[in-house]
Amino acid sequence: MIWVLAFGLITVLSVVAGLKKRKPLFFLVPFGSIFAFMLVKIIMVPLPFMETIRFIFYLKG
Template sequence: MLIPIILSVITVLSVVFALKKKRPFLLAVPFIALFGVALAKIIMVPMPFWETVQFIFNLRG
C-alpha cells in the first residue's frame, strides 16, 4: 500500500515542479520511478534475473 502512495506523491510533485519551473523533462520522473519499482520487484524473485524476465514475457501467450 505504501508504494502506490509514494508513486502518487512523486507524480504530483513532478507535475507541479514541471509546470512551475517550465521543465518538461521532469514529467519523465514518474515513469523512471515506476520502472525502478518494477525492476526492484523483478530482482526480488528468487530465480535468476534473466529467467524471471523470460518467464514474465512468456505469460502473454
C-alpha cells in the same frame, strides 16, 4: 497501498515542479520511478534474471 500513495505523491510533485520551472524533464520522473520499482521487484525474485524475464513474458492469461 503505501506504494500507490508514494507514486501518487511523486507524480503530483513532479507535475507541479514541471509546471513551475517549465522543464519537461520533470514529467519523466514518475515513469522513471515506476520503472525502477519494477526493476527492483524483478531483481528480488530468487531465480536467475533472464529466467525471471522469460517467465514474466511467457505468462498466458
